[in-house]
Amino acid sequence: MEREVRVRFAPSPTGPLHIGGVRTALYNYLLARKLGGKMLLRIEDTDQNRFVPGAEQYIMDALRWCGIEIDEGIEQGGPHAPYRQSERKPMYRQYAQQLIDSGHAYYAFDTAEDLDAMRARLTAAKVPNPQYNSITRAQMRNSLTLPEDEVKQLLESGAQYVIRLKVPRKEEIRFNDLIRGWVVVHSSAVDDKVLMKSDGMPTYHLANIVDDHLMEITHVIRGEEWLPSAPLHVLLYRYLGWEATMPQFAHLPLLLKPDGTGKLSKRDGDKLGFPVFPLEWHGTDAETGQPTVSSGYRESGYLPEAFINFLAFLGWNPGTQQELFSMQDLIDTFTIERVSKSPARFDQNKVRWYNEQYLRAKPDAELAHYLIQELHTQGLAVPQEKAEQIAALVKERATFPADLAKEAQLFFQRSTTYDEQVISKKWNAPVAAALAAFAQELTTAPDTTPDGIKALLTQVVEGQGMKLGQVLQALRVAVTGAAAGPDLMHIMHILGAPETAQRIQLAVEKLAA
RNA sequence: GGUCCGUUCGUCUAGGGGUUAGGACAGUAGAUUUUCAUUCUACCAACAGGGGUUCGAUUCCCCUACGGACUACCA
Structure with a gap:
C-alpha cells in the first residue's frame, strides 16, 4: 500500500527563523502539496536553556506570511x-529503554x-578524531565498564547519567539521499551520541x-548541516526496528553569505546589508x-510572492526559461530531483527584481488601496479613482510599495524649490512667456486628457515660434520642481x-525675481 | 586535524561524451522617451587544475586544489 x-x-x-529555514520549510511544503500529502510543523524545544520567548509565535507568523500552510502542528x-x-x-524514555534492553545503548x-x-x-595523544566511541568508552564510567551492581546502585541513588548509543566499531552505514545519491559513512566516524540528557x-x-x-x-527534507548525523539516525531506525518505514532523506544545499564564507546564520542579523x-x-x-x-x-x-519565488530558485529550478512562479506554479513544478547539490549565495539584486515584477503585476486598484492608506497616515484623503491613476503612472518606477507613496508626493505638495541645473540651462524669458501663455490657455482648455494637454501645449509653444523640446x-x-519623474x-x-496652471504661474513669478 | 558534501559567466542556474555551452539578475552600449525610470535590442562574461577512459571530454573515473558542513548532555 502506498x-x-x-x-x-x-x-x-x-530565535527568529532565517531565510534558509524558510526555504527548507518551503521545499517541504511544495513536496507535500505536490504529492497530495501533509505538512507538519513540529517544535523541537528539547534544549530548555536555549528557549527564546516569542520564537515559536514568530515561526508560525513567518510561515503564514510566506503562504506556507501547515496541516498539523501546535496551532x-x-x-x-x-x-x-x-x-x-x-x-521518549521508553524508546531509550528499549535500546538499552536490546544492547544498543548504555548508561x-x-x-x-x-x-x-x-x-x-x-x-595530546594525537588521536585523529577524539570522541566517545567504541574504543574510548572502555575507559569511561558507564554501564559497559562498571560492575552490574554498581550501575544498579548508581541508578537507584539518583546519580546523574545520560544514555548513549552504542555505535558499532566496524560497520559501513549507507543511505540513499534523494539529492546526493548514496552516502556511505563508516561507523568509526560516528561517536556514541547522547540520546537522553541528564x-x-x-x-x-x-x-x-x-x-x-x-x-x-x-520524507525528511532538511539542511546539509544534518548530513553528518544522518548515519547515526539510520542506526537509530535500525536498532529501534523501524528501518522498513524509515523516511527518505534529502539534504538541501546550504545558503551561504553573499561573500560565500560560510552558512547564513540568524546571528548575521542586519550585518549583511539585507x-x-x-x-x-x-x-x-x-x-x-x-x-x-x-x-x-x-x-x-x-511582497511574500516575490520573496518566495526568489527563495524557491535558490537551490532549485524548473529547467525551463520561466522565472516567475506563483506558489501554485511552484507546487505544480517542484520535484526534489531538481534541487541542486551545491550551495547558493544570496543575491540582493535578484530579490529586488522579483519584487518589482510582482509589484507591477498587481492590479492598480490594489496598489491604489495601499496608496490611500499610506497617504491617509499623512493626513491626505485621496479618492480611489485618483489613487488608481497615480498608481498606474508610478508603479513602473517602484521597487517597493513605499516608493509609490514617495512618487505620489508631487501630486499633493507644491515644490518649494526648482531644480537648479534645469533652470540655469532651460529657463529664459521666452520659455517663461510661453509657459505663462500655456497656463493661461489651460484654465479654459476643453480637453485635459494627457493627449489633449499635449496638443494644447504644442499649439501654444509653436505659436510662440518655439519647439516643444525647448520648454518641456x-x-x-x-510643475514638479524636479528634473526627473513620471x-x-x-x-x-x-x-x-x-x-497645473497655478503651479506654472507660481514658478514664472518666483523664477522671474 | 578527522569525517562527509560540493565546484559551469560577478551572482542564481540550464545542459550534457561531438553544442556558436542556453536563460535570468547585475554590468556596458544603443534605440524609444520631454527627463529619470520603464520597455526593447545588442554586447560583456563560465565548464577550478592535472591525469586517465574514449576517435572525441565541460559531461564518466581518479588525484590535487579550493570552498563548505559536521566534529556538545545545541538543534
Missing part, C-alpha cells in the same frame, strides 16, 4: 499531538570534567527519530541584554488644469 506523503518542518524556537492540532517536543517528554555516568579530560588526553530530556537525535516515526513522516529574516524580529542582545531589532522582508516592503524640461520643473502629460492630467 503511504501518504507526510513531511515536517521542525525548527527549534531559539492546528492533529492525530499525533502534541507537536511540541517538550510536551512529548514522557514518550554513562561521566561528568563534564571526565569528558574534558578524555578529550584532552586523546588530543535532565531527562531526549537530545535532538532521539526525539527526532522517535517523532518522525510516530508521526509517520515519509534582511535575513522574513519578519522583523525584536530580540535582546546576548551580551548587553539591550533590546535589538532585526529587519524583516515584510517590513522592508517585499522647464515645464516639468515648474510622464509629464499624465502628471498634469491627474493634477488637473487649475492646479
Whole structure:
C-alpha cells in the first residue's frame, strides 16, 4: 500500500527563523502539496536553556506570511499531538529503554570534567578524531565498564547519567539521499551520541527519530548541516526496528553569505546589508541584554510572492526559461530531483527584481488601496479613482510599495524649490512667456486628457515660434520642481488644469525675481 | 586535524561524451522617451587544475586544489 506523503518542518524556537529555514520549510511544503500529502510543523524545544520567548509565535507568523500552510502542528492540532517536543517528554524514555534492553545503548555516568579530560588526553595523544566511541568508552564510567551492581546502585541513588548509543566499531552505514545519491559513512566516524540528557530530556537525535516515526513522516527534507548525523539516525531506525518505514532523506544545499564564507546564520542579523529574516524580529542582545531589532522582508516592503519565488530558485529550478512562479506554479513544478547539490549565495539584486515584477503585476486598484492608506497616515484623503491613476503612472518606477507613496508626493505638495541645473540651462524669458501663455490657455482648455494637454501645449509653444523640446524640461520643473519623474502629460492630467496652471504661474513669478 | 558534501559567466542556474555551452539578475552600449525610470535590442562574461577512459571530454573515473558542513548532555 502506498503511504501518504507526510513531511515536517521542525525548527527549534531559539530565535527568529532565517531565510534558509524558510526555504527548507518551503521545499517541504511544495513536496507535500505536490504529492497530495501533509505538512507538519513540529517544535523541537528539547534544549530548555536555549528557549527564546516569542520564537515559536514568530515561526508560525513567518510561515503564514510566506503562504506556507501547515496541516498539523501546535496551532492546528492533529492525530499525533502534541507537536511540541517538550510536551512529548514522557514518550521518549521508553524508546531509550528499549535500546538499552536490546544492547544498543548504555548508561554513562561521566561528568563534564571526565569528558574534558578524555578529550584532552586523546588530543595530546594525537588521536585523529577524539570522541566517545567504541574504543574510548572502555575507559569511561558507564554501564559497559562498571560492575552490574554498581550501575544498579548508581541508578537507584539518583546519580546523574545520560544514555548513549552504542555505535558499532566496524560497520559501513549507507543511505540513499534523494539529492546526493548514496552516502556511505563508516561507523568509526560516528561517536556514541547522547540520546537522553541528564535532565531527562531526549537530545535532538532521539526525539527526532522517535517523532518522525510516530508521526509517520515519509520524507525528511532538511539542511546539509544534518548530513553528518544522518548515519547515526539510520542506526537509530535500525536498532529501534523501524528501518522498513524509515523516511527518505534529502539534504538541501546550504545558503551561504553573499561573500560565500560560510552558512547564513540568524546571528548575521542586519550585518549583511539585507534582511535575513522574513519578519522583523525584536530580540535582546546576548551580551548587553539591550533590546535589538532585526529587519524583516515584510517590513522592508517585499511582497511574500516575490520573496518566495526568489527563495524557491535558490537551490532549485524548473529547467525551463520561466522565472516567475506563483506558489501554485511552484507546487505544480517542484520535484526534489531538481534541487541542486551545491550551495547558493544570496543575491540582493535578484530579490529586488522579483519584487518589482510582482509589484507591477498587481492590479492598480490594489496598489491604489495601499496608496490611500499610506497617504491617509499623512493626513491626505485621496479618492480611489485618483489613487488608481497615480498608481498606474508610478508603479513602473517602484521597487517597493513605499516608493509609490514617495512618487505620489508631487501630486499633493507644491515644490518649494526648482531644480537648479534645469533652470540655469532651460529657463529664459521666452520659455517663461510661453509657459505663462500655456497656463493661461489651460484654465479654459476643453480637453485635459494627457493627449489633449499635449496638443494644447504644442499649439501654444509653436505659436510662440518655439519647439516643444525647448520648454518641456522647464515645464516639468515648474510643475514638479524636479528634473526627473513620471510622464509629464499624465502628471498634469491627474493634477488637473487649475492646479497645473497655478503651479506654472507660481514658478514664472518666483523664477522671474 | 578527522569525517562527509560540493565546484559551469560577478551572482542564481540550464545542459550534457561531438553544442556558436542556453536563460535570468547585475554590468556596458544603443534605440524609444520631454527627463529619470520603464520597455526593447545588442554586447560583456563560465565548464577550478592535472591525469586517465574514449576517435572525441565541460559531461564518466581518479588525484590535487579550493570552498563548505559536521566534529556538545545545541538543534
